[in-house]
Amino acid sequence: MTNSDSNAPAELHSPLHDRHEALGAKLGDFGGWLMPIEYGGTVAEHTAVREAVGVFDVSHLGKASVVGPGAADFLNSVLTNDLGRIGPGQAQYTLLCNEAGGVVDDLIAYLNGPDDVFLIPNASNTAQVVDIVRSVAPSDITITNLHRDYAVLAVQGPNSAAVLTALNLPTELEYMSFATSQFVGAEVIVCRTGYTGEHGYELVIPAEHGVALWDALMVSGAAFGIVPCGLGARDTLRTEMGYPLHGQDLSVEISPVQARAGWAVGWSKPAFHGRDALTAEKAAGPRRSIVGLLGLERGIPRQHMNVLDNAGAVIGEVTSGTFSPTLKQGIALALINADAGITIGSEVVVDVRGRLGRYVVTTPPFVDANPR
Amino acid sequence: MSGSIPTELRYTAEHEWVQVTADGRIRFGITDHAQDALGDIVYVTLPALGATITAGEPCGEVESTKSVSDIYSPLSGTVVARNDAVETSPETINSDPYGAGWLVEIEADVALVDELLTAAAYESTISV
Structure with missing residues (x-):
């Protein structure tokens, strides 16, 4: 309890x-x-x-300012998404990756102007984001942790x-x-x-x-x-909504290509952290991908539970799972091996503490909503 | 945080309450403290009618939006009634844990109920 x-x-x-x-x-x-x-x-x-x-x-979220000549251009060479797609007064979901393509953090960048960007990283990653950005910044760009x-x-x-x-x-x-x-x-x-x-x-x-x-x-x-x-x-x-949570559905081990977050990568940009590794992974196809799982019976999938195929072989793992209050049903995001041959609409099994529950593979969101 | 602990009931350290019914059965459920700690309960799994359950062993589960917890048998006995209503309306356990949110009735040695925790003893196990 x-x-x-x-x-x-x-x-x-x-x-x-x-x-x-x-x-x-x-x-x-x-x-x-x-x-x-x-x-x-x-x-x-x-x-x-x-x-x-x-x-x-949500005051635990990080806050940091990046200020100085060409601050936005500098960040654009570090973060994955393309700040050139937005103008001052707009914000953008973006990622800080490492050179292997793993996700150090996902964050929101508020573009105040070409010389001023405000970042909202995750609470537990803020210090690391600030350290990494600072370590590669030109001397006239100042990164301030305002957590x-x-x-x-x-x-x-x-x-x-x-x-x-x-x-x-x-x-x-x-x-x-x-x-x-x-x-x-x-x-x-x-x-x-x-x-x-x-x-x-x-x-x-x-x-x-x-x-x-x-x-x-x-x-x-x-x-x-x-x-x-x-x-x-x-x-x-x-x-x-199927939104990823860093540390579960997106992490240093789970790349944006695997997490279906490629839309947050400016693929045509000449430089960003992780570009080579991510471009190669995208070209080869990810070895595993995040999908949605919708429960067909009682039970709530939880993080780290095994996903099995109908023959009982382990083909993946739940990365986020909960009870959907809207659907009154268990839902999950899960990382499924590409070689398992699972497609949208397939039925899979989740091992919920020894009880095998049937789930249908979906593309989130699980519910209709209206964020815009 | 939780409401008062009914003095007419007995308790286990695993947060079950126990009551001897008018017809000599032993009814149990989970305490107000337990439901509060779990949060919104969304699934309940109860032992089958006729099942033999063993004191201190898991005999079912209560699951909330955030976590799952075993239901432990307070005594050894045979299941003679289950509150099927909490399987379809598990929120009843949150709203009325000692009343409409009861879980199971068993036939067991009624004399053993006196060996379970009193309300005062149970309260001392949950006070910080």
Whole structure:
């Protein structure tokens, strides 16, 4: 009956920690940060985001600035995606790979201008991302780790625009575009993005103003059914969309070619970290690929469970698995060997603690959603 | 965090509660502390009617969105009733763990119930 996934106590607290304690949140370690897992229950929080609106504290996410002459061009020679595809005021999902093509981290790059890019890496990878980028940067480009300087709140769900409008925050933004606005005298960055598959926004505000923004969202959101949501619901929501989680579905061992994240690679760019290895892997075809698995019977697949073919041979492994609150069914992302001959629509078996459950191979998302 | 622990029930260190019913059967379920620790329960697997279960051994599973936990038999005996309603509405275990969220009834040696933990003794095992 206990959570066994963390040993060392989480050291870092979000700027909103007192609010989470006051709401009775269950807290857990996320990349060294003690963050909310759930408040009232993961299923209700998940449903609120699909049907109304939820607010997540994701202040554990990293923040770093890359500033100096040609900062964007420099980053474009390091990160996989092509910053040339976007302009100032737009954000982009991108990857930092190593020379072997493994994924050190996935992150969002906010392009302020040719000399100024803001990065949002994963909590546990931020220091490494900053170190790597800094190690290859020209001397006139400055990389600053701002991990604890900002609060980040995600407002997600069909009513998210209404909640922000009530606070006079900008909402008429294209998907993956951002605008800078003012909130109680502080600068807040509002970006049309998210990790849930619903229409939503991520708000970045100086840490000392995080509580005021949270409180205002809760007050203005009450009329629209806003619910504080923990990272448990964030995980079930992103898994229903098939969005990868770094460290599970994308990692130093799982390349973007294997993870079907090739769309986040600027293949025609002359340089980025991992280019040679990834280009070769793409040409040869990956030896394994991430697919979706939809349960045909009871049972919940979990990370590291074996995937078997109908003859009982191990052909892969679950990388993320959960109960889909929307479908009321077990769903998973799994890494399947290419030589197993599995195609979309094939039936496979997952060994759920010795019970063999049938799953159909799909291409995520598992549910219809409307992130744009 | 959890509600009060009913004093009329007995308990195990594995977070099951145990009650002797009016007709002399032994009913058990999981405690409020256990359901709270698990979070939203989405699947329940109960032993079959007529099955023989053994004290301290797993006889089923409760699974939540985030984790899975064995149900341990509090006593040895034969399954004479199962709460099929919690298989179709497992959230009942979250909302009413000591009432409508009961799991199994067995026929067993009722005298052994007195050897299980009292509410006070159980509370001391879960207080930090």
